[in-house]
Each structure stands twice: as structure tokens, then as C-alpha cells.
Amino acid sequence: MADKKRIIVIGGSAAGPKAAAKARRMDEHAEITILQKAPDLSMASCGYPYYVGGVFDDRNMLLCTPTGVTRDPMFYLNAKGIVAKTETEVTKIDPKGKTITAKNLRTGNEESFPYDKLIITTGSTPRKPPIPGIDLDGITTLQSMQDADYLRKIRDEKKIKKAVVIGGGLIGIETCEALQLAGIEITMIELLPQLLTFLDWEMAKLVENHVRSNNANVITDNGVAEFLGENGKLTGVKLKNGTELPCELAVVAIGVTPNSALAKNAGLATGDTGAILVNEYMQTSDPDIYAAGDCVEIPNLITGKKVHAPYGDLANLEGRVAGENAMQGNTVTFPGTIQTGICKVFDYGAGATGLSERNARAAGYNDIETVINASPDKPGFMEGLLLVTKLVADKKSGKILGAQCIGPGDVSKQIAIWAMAIKGGLTVEDMVNADLPYAPPFSLAIDHSIAAAHIIQNKMKGRMKGITTAEVKKKVDAGENVYLLDARGPDEFDVMRLGIGEHLIPLGAIRKRLNELPEDKNAEIICYCKISLRGYEAARILEGHGWTNVKVMEGGIMAWPYPREK
Amino acid sequence: MADKKRIIVIGGSAAGPKAAAKARRMDEHAEITILQKAPDLSMASCGYPYYVGGVFDDRNMLLCTPTGVTRDPMFYLNAKGIVAKTETEVTKIDPKGKTITAKNLRTGNEESFPYDKLIITTGSTPRKPPIPGIDLDGITTLQSMQDADYLRKIRDEKKIKKAVVIGGGLIGIETCEALQLAGIEITMIELLPQLLTFLDWEMAKLVENHVRSNNANVITDNGVAEFLGENGKLTGVKLKNGTELPCELAVVAIGVTPNSALAKNAGLATGDTGAILVNEYMQTSDPDIYAAGDCVEIPNLITGKKVHAPYGDLANLEGRVAGENAMQGNTVTFPGTIQTGICKVFDYGAGATGLSERNARAAGYNDIETVINASPDKPGFMEGLLLVTKLVADKKSGKILGAQCIGPGDVSKQIAIWAMAIKGGLTVEDMVNADLPYAPPFSLAIDHSIAAAHIIQNKMKGRMKGITTAEVKKKVDAGENVYLLDARGPDEFDVMRLGIGEHLIPLGAIRKRLNELPEDKNAEIICYCKISLRGYEAARILEGHGWTNVKVMEGGIMAWPYPREK
Numbered sequence A, B: 001m002a003d004k005k006r007i008i009v010i011g012g013s014a015a016g017p018k019a020a021a022k023a024r025r026m027d028e029h030a031e032i033t034i035l036q037k038a039p040d041l042s043m044a045s046c047g048y049p050y051y052v053g054g055v056f057d058d059r060n061m062l063l064c065t066p067t068g069v070t071r072d073p074m075f076y077l078n079a080k081g082i083v084a085k086t087e088t089e090v091t092k093i094d095p096k097g098k099t100i101t102a103k104n105l106r107t108g109n110e111e112s113f114p115y116d117k118l119i120i121t122t123g124s125t126p127r128k129p130p131i132p133g134i135d136l137d138g139i140t141t142l143q144s145m146q147d148a149d150y151l152r153k154i155r156d157e158k159k160i161k162k163a164v165v166i167g168g169g170l171i172g173i174e175t176c177e178a179l180q181l182a183g184i185e186i187t188m189i190e191l192l193p194q195l196l197t198f199l200d201w202e203m204a205k206l207v208e209n210h211v212r213s214n215n216a217n218v219i220t221d222n223g224v225a226e227f228l229g230e231n232g233k234l235t236g237v238k239l240k241n242g243t244e245l246p247c248e249l250a251v252v253a254i255g256v257t258p259n260s261a262l263a264k265n266a267g268l269a270t271g272d273t274g275a276i277l278v279n280e281y282m283q284t285s286d287p288d289i290y291a292a293g294d295c296v297e298i299p300n301l302i303t304g305k306k307v308h309a310p311y312g313d314l315a316n317l318e319g320r321v322a323g324e325n326a327m328q329g330n331t332v333t334f335p336g337t338i339q340t341g342i343c344k345v346f347d348y349g350a351g352a353t354g355l356s357e358r359n360a361r362a363a364g365y366n367d368i369e370t371v372i373n374a375s376p377d378k379p380g381f382m383e384g385l386l387l388v389t390k391l392v393a394d395k396k397s398g399k400i401l402g403a404q405c406i407g408p409g410d411v412s413k414q415i416a417i418w419a420m421a422i423k424g425g426l427t428v429e430d431m432v433n434a435d436l437p438y439a440p441p442f443s444l445a446i447d448h449s450i451a452a453a454h455i456i457q458n459k460m461k462g463r464m465k466g467i468t469t470a471e472v473k474k475k476v477d478a479g480e481n482v483y484l485l486d487a488r489g490p491d492e493f494d495v496m497r498l499g500i501g502e503h504l505i506p507l508g509a510i511r512k513r514l515n516e517l518p519e520d521k522n523a524e525i526i527c528y529c530k531i532s533l534r535g536y537e538a539a540r541i542l543e544g545h546g547w548t549n550v551k552v553m554e555g556g557i558m559a560w561p562y563p564r565e566k
Helices: A015-026 A045-052 A073-080 A145-157 A170-181 A201-213 A261-265 A312-328 A357-362 A411-423 A428-432 A448-460 A469-477 A490-495 A507-512 A533-544 B015-026 B045-052 B073-080 B145-157 B170-181 B201-213 B261-265 B312-328 B357-362 B411-423 B428-432 B448-460 B469-477 B490-495 B507-512 B533-544
Strands: A006-010 A031-035 A083-085 A088-094 A099-104 A110-114 A117-120 A124-126 A162-166 A185-189 A217-219 A224-230 A233-239 A244-246 A249-252 A256-258 A289-291 A296-299 A341-345 A348-354 A368-376 A386-394 A400-407 A483-486 A525-528 A550-553 B006-010 B031-035 B083-085 B088-094 B099-104 B110-114 B117-120 B124-126 B162-166 B185-189 B217-219 B224-230 B233-239 B244-246 B249-252 B256-258 B289-291 B296-299 B341-345 B348-354 B368-376 B386-394 B400-407 B483-486 B525-528 B550-553
Touching (some): A031 A088, A073 A083, A073 B507, A073 B533, A201 A217, A201 A400, A201 A469, A348 A411, A357 A386, A386 A411, A386 A448, A411 B411, A525 A533, A533 A550, B015 B117, B201 B386, B233 B249, B296 B312, B348 B411, B357 B400, B400 B411, B411 B448, B525 B533, B533 B550
Parallel strands (some): A006 A031, A117 A289, A162 A249, A185 A217, B006 B117, B031 B083, B162 B185
Antiparallel strands (some): A368 A386, B088 B099, B099 B110
């Protein structure tokens, strides 16, 4: 029947099945086919690290619906009316003839399929460094179900003692935690000076400290120069600085490359990131071909610049738009991303949305304000846990540009709040009086996010001069003549303190002990406490008494990423 | 010194101390005085139920800073430079003479204090029903520290066996849980047909079922007519329908009345709610007098109508604005509320933001769309927990008007997301492609909130005809000729089912069993499953095969508030 629309979807992991299912719901009678290179379909690939780490043991949970039905070709046929062919690699797209050629990887046979509309969801491939020894046994990535099986087997066999994880991004950190849970001694190696590049350095440093405190080693500013082996098996890695680390396993997690070759070979346009170019309808340069997921580039909604954002949630949303438009013409749009991301780091969360300070400056935002806020997520009597947030806002418009949050507290809610603030184009002024759900089991009376807005507002109004922990450290290391004021109580000071030459004057005693402060009213004074709330109040008192150069160390001791005396 | 501004704050619970502290940070040299009727200051009153329930045992945690310093007059003097007088009741405001008269409740002495700016934060008083027996021993509220002490003592003494909680709002539910945790047999009595009036009926009913499943009795649509007693002590309550319930304790939680008499007597304007009128600067009808917290009314930002919104978080935000403006003239504003609220209901959360369907219709929104979405908050392999959300949107503009969410899952994040969506004036279209933080430990690939937006979008585009559980129940009870299709698997059906005459046809079998469906293509068919995702797919299949009157029961079995066969 010529009136049955033929839709072919290349790729069956995240965006592909979503596009196919959406297309089906738009038209019960279309012919919809998914061609998938891998043996499995619709894998919950973001769950691999938790399977490897033993958070759950039933492998099938990665492959089945919530009610336990495996998402295999039979499921797709019966429940969705979709033909899904696995181990089927598409080798060529002929846009003129509107056909694709696919190879059955089991038989080697090639076959052609005609399409009315094509949806490319070919995903991405983990990058591998082109260095000696890369093909040794014991070197893997964690991207496919097969990778997950391989690492899970290592966990279950309990033979491997030492491993390295190469790359300190999201996947690297999740893999590090998974292997550490498997009882393996881990070293994480990152070429850049920090982990998790969606965070600014001082935030990433707090995450690094937390990784270390969970008995994983971290090496930054250093890369792998060579994989060392014996009899074809990995025995260690040699770093760029010459250090050799013995290990039996190396997981490479240095990012992914979009799988755009098939599209490129068919003459479809790709962008600067190397990924397939699509418009807001998820349509490629060929109007009959759509693309979605890790193989495309999409606009960053803040900068307007195209980015490669290989996130599972975006793949699903893009797939939904591609599927609907492929079926019934361009009616819905996918506007882009603000690059919201989160990962679990042992019992911490670490997330970000929008622009970091570094990315904001790189994008040309030169007049920005930032702040670091540390506070619990809930009251102490409800066992509140620490959150540290860094907020970035445009000074003139007050617009929120980005937020980063880490800590054992409810990071996910904080990032969701800021993601929505950015989505709504909200300003600091808007956030200062946000109306969020408050009850002691869920938040402070003034939510952590709102408090962060209050502090950045104080800075923007010139009521608070902030200084970062990094700047303080530099001053201390350089022997600069600054007066450091810790405004906590003596009991707190006994238990924990920086030990950088600070003077302890409890907040409640400052007004009586002003004579202990520098006589020179222009002397540089830096106030702080555990989270710098009392530090801020101390600064206001000193300014009220005539000192002109008083700063607050943002986030206080909780944001200090360097070793402490205690 | 005449250049020292004199600020008096009447009330020292939430808004008052916040206003005073903010005023101090604006001016180190002003004279700031808090006059507080109660013996304590800055009590974490929202924490009372958790102290009563034994979530924590250290009473001082309700009264001290995070580092353990009690917020008493000495603390205020030393740390804040604020004079705080407790057990001091302000009896009169003289706006012309700019003085107030206060009575020392310990000595009975009256004293006058002059002010330059006055801030009224007198809070609210729990309503008590004017019915016989209201003064018996054993009847209390849970609003003051003394109430909390009284109820905590009851918990610790373990003598009382039976109690009633009168009122099924936030405080009523929190008190119910607290007393149930104290081992007391509880009956909750609500005059209206439902608990938690910020929820629509069908959502509240799910909460009610959860309260019952925690061994607390719930009586709705009924009130207390009389308190029964012997020798001055409560022995029971008589309900309006004549039922008598024996009990030794009754906690009254039927709402609060703003304490506006002092202001009214001074000639300040009050509004329709009986609370003090303020402008966006939190300034009363007298330019030298500000007010904040439970004693004022503020705009609902959606309807524009003034409301009495006695929430602890708003009190703090309003106090901050009042304190700053009182000190340095009107520079900052508090725009109003979207009436975001949340409470813990045993291991459930229940929250809402914006308008419920009922409130939207009452406010004149006649062209609205609603949807109920049920899904886990996280993947099954991360032990996701159920969330049920009801979303309300304006049909023409697509604007989100309100959201309600309940369940054991992460309700707080969901409500925060929707609160921010409303704050940003976002539409369904915006939410459909929201960029939220995704990783399996924190959410589904398509977050529950985004999925709710997808479903309401499908409804708005006419792709899904929804029907509520209440409408289905009505049809079934009336014996209407509807074909009910449960699209789950037989194993699921064996374990749990409605038993309302439904036909089980698993989603994957529907295309082969179309002959079992009504021959009449206009017959009314209602599809559902556990959460109605498969129900929706089933409906799309049937529509694709020509049935014209196919509906999806929103939220599926998880949103069914009535008894089930299994």
C-alpha cells in the first residue's frame, strides 16, 4: 500500500526507539523499522555504572520495561508495531534514491531498504587515545552493554586488584565509584587541572577531595603516555611525567565522538563539533532525513553556539521531536540545551546547569558576578546535609547564567531549580523572592538556592565584597599582609580550623574587641566562618565601624579545598 | 544621638527577627529593638511536629543556631547588636506620636518606646471552634513552643491512648503523624470532604488512603459538635452526625487568624482576609510602619487577589524586605506568592504550587486543561518511588497554572520545578523540552515533570482524551455501558486489579485481538494500565483502527483512590 509511510530509524539505543515509538503513536499504520548495530535495544546505558558497581544485580533491568518485559524485537513488534532488526549495521544512505543499505552482522548479507523519511540516531563512540599499548587486554570503555558485562564480570570474579580510570568527567567518576565499590584500588587520571569540567576549578576541587576521601587516588594535570603490558595483557600505565602505575585494568573515559560518518558520506552537513547539523525540527540538511541524540549538535540556549551535548535525557527529547516531525511534517521543535548535568560521586551529588564562570567568560560575558554559598539543605534537627553552590549572573541584567552545586545534600533539586530559572530567563531579583516548597523535612525556611540569590544580590549591591578561597590561599602563600578573621566560637575552632594565621574573634564578641583589629582602617581584612554567614555579619560590623577593605571568604571553611590545620 | 535611627519590631518569631537582622546589616549604628510576647525568640516553629514525634529529642535545636547557640536576648545583643525583650506584649501603637506601649508580662509594668520606623510581625493565632467543652483539659493546638512542650510531654509519658486531630490541613497532618509516632491511636476529623485543600479531591483522596494505611483513622465531611468531659478533663468528642469518639487528647488545627487587632486599633488598614494591608514594600497604610509574616495579606501572583498565606518561608522573605525598607527607604519589593506548600505525610510527600483545578475555576479560569501523571521518580534499578502529579494549564496560552504532587518519591523536587515554571511564566510547550539534571540516581531519562508536560500536551493537541478516576467510578457505579480495557500483563492482573468489569488485553496483544473490542466504533472505551502509559498506547492503537470514543484513565491504577478488588 503506497499510502503507508515508511520510516526507517538508524540506531536503537535512546533517541532511536523514542523517535520510532513517537512516530508510531502519530500513525498506527506507518511502516516503522529500527536498524540497530548492537545486539540489544533501548539499553538504559546511563545505568551501566550502577550495575557494574553492584547497586543492582539483575542485568535484565537495564533492558526491560518497568514491568519486566525485555525490550527485544518481539516486544517492539507486539507492543509498538515496530520492526526492530538488531546486529544490523547501516553501511550507506542514498538520499537521492531514498534507500539505505544495511548489513546483517550475523550473516554478512547486505540488504536495501527504501524509506519515505529517515531518522539517524547513530549515537557516539568513546574516544580512545592513540598511544602505545591501547590494544592490550584489560583496556576498556564503559559505553556498551558488552563493556558493562566485561566490567561486571571483573567485579564478580574479584581477581583484579588495581585499576586506573582515564578521564575525570561524568563517566569517569561514575566508573571510579563503581570499581571502588567492587573492591578495586582505583587511580583516576585527568589530563586537565581538574575533574568534571562543567564545574569551575574550586568546585571541582571539593569533588576531588571527596573522591580521595573515599579511598580513590586522583592525579590531575597529567595524562597517560603509554600502556604497559606483558603477553598482550595490561600491567600498568606510564604517565606523561614518567610515573609508572601498575594496574590490571584501565577504563578510558575521555569523552565521546559523534557517529556522523554515515551521514557525512551521504552528503549531509555536519557542524564545527563534527556532529550532524540539524535545525530546530531535528531535520538535517536533507529535508527527508532527521537526526537526534549523541550524533547531532544543538544550540546552547544561552550562548546561541552549537554544542555537542551527548546526554541521555536530551536524546529522548530530541528523538520525540524527530519522530513526530518525520511522521507528520515539521510541527514541533527542540529549542536546544542549557547543558544541565549531574552525577553521583559516592554519597555526594555534583551538578551544573548553564554556564560556569569559565565558560561564561569564554563566551564573552565579561561583566559577571559570582558567589559561593555553603549551607545545609534542611534544618539541623532534620539532619540537613551540606550543599555548596556557585552561582554566575550577568551584572547588568541580573540574569542567572549558570549554577553549580555539590555536596551530600539534595543537589538534584538545587540544579533543577536553577535549570528552571535559566529556562525562564529569571534574574537574581526574581530568585530573591522565589516561592519554593518549604517544610523542615525538605528544605530550610530560606531555601539554599534563595540564600545564594540573597548573597549574590548583596554583592551586586556592593554590600559584600567576596573573595574566593583560591584568592585567599594565594595571598596567604605570598605572605601578603592580610588580617584573617574567623568569626566562629572557640569550641568550633578547637575542632576544625584552617591554620593560615587567622585570628579567632567570635561574632558575638567583635563589637567589644574592635581594638584587636588593624588600626589602619584601610587594611585588608578577610572574614569567614564555617559557611561565611557569620563571616558576612562580621564584615558588616567592621564596615559599620569604619574599616573600608573588608572581604568575606565565600563559602567559608566548607568551601576551602586545601588542607586544613585541623 | 539623634542621627541613630530607632527601629522597633513587634514580634520575635520568624519575620520579626529576620527583619531586625536585615535592618542591622543595613546600619550598624541604628537602635533596633524586638519586643516579643512569648518567652522564646526565633523558634523553628515548623519543626514542632518533628520534636513532638520524636524525630529529634533535643528541644534546644528548635531555639538555637546551627552551631548550638540559643537565640536568646543575650545572643541577639552580642551577635546582632539587637535589644530583644521577651515576655513583653505591645498593647498600643500611637502612629501620630510614633510610640508604642508595651507591658512586661513578668512585672505587669507598662512602658513607652519611641520609634522612627515600626515593623509589625505579630503573627497569627490558631482558630478554635466556639463549641461546648472547648476549654476542657486535653484540648490544645500546636503553634507555640508551649504547645510543643505539652505534646512532647504526652509522648514521653506514654499515658494517653487515644487522640483526635481536628482539621486535615498541613498542621493537622503533621500533628497526626507526630502523635501516631508517639504510639497514640489517632482519628483525624475534617469538616470538608477532603484533607489538604491545596490539593484537588482525587489527589487528596490518595493522601487520605495513605494516612489510613499508616493506622490513623480519617473522618471527612464531619466536624466536632461538642467536646465531652469529666471533671474538667476531655473524655471524647461528639461529631456533627452524632457519633461519639472517646479520646483523652484533641489537637485543634483548623487554620489560623492573622493577629491584626493591634494594627487595626492604631488605624492601619486591613484587607478582606482580616490581615494587615501592605504594599509591595511591605509598608502599611502608615508610611512609617511596615508589617510582614502571618499578620499580613499579600498578592497571589497568578490571580492578583490578596491572600493570607501564613508560611514560614514567606515570613522570612517578607521580613527581609520590611527590614531593609524600614532602614533605608523603599528600595526592595516583595511581589507576592504562588502559594507553594508541601508537607510530609508519613513516608509520602504532598505538595502543591499555583492553582489547583478547583481554585483555577474559582478564579475564573474556565478554559483549562488538566492531567494526572503517575510514574516513578527514578529508574526501577535505582529503586525509583512513585510520584503522582496533577497539572493544571491554561488552554489558550498554554501557561502552567498549578501543579500538585504526592507520593513516596521525590515530591519536593517536582514541586520546586513547577514553582519555578510558574515563576517564569512558562507554558506547557516550554516544559516539554525542559533541560533538567538527569542521571539514574536522581531521575528518569524523561523526568516525571517533563512527562507530565508531554501528556498534557498530547491532551491539548487532541491526541489523548483523558478521563479521571472519579469520572470512571461514576460511570461504573451508574452501570453505564463502557468498555474498560486494562492493558497490562496477566501476571500483573493476578496481583492487583480494579475489578470493575474490566477486560484484560495486554498491550502487546491488542492488535491481534481487536475482534474482542466493541463492534460499534463509537462505543465508549476506557483504557488504562498501572500508570496509564500502556493505556495511552492502547488508546492510540484503537483510534488508529477506527474507534472514535477512546479515553485514557489518567494516572491508571496508581491514581485510583477507591477500593480495588485486589
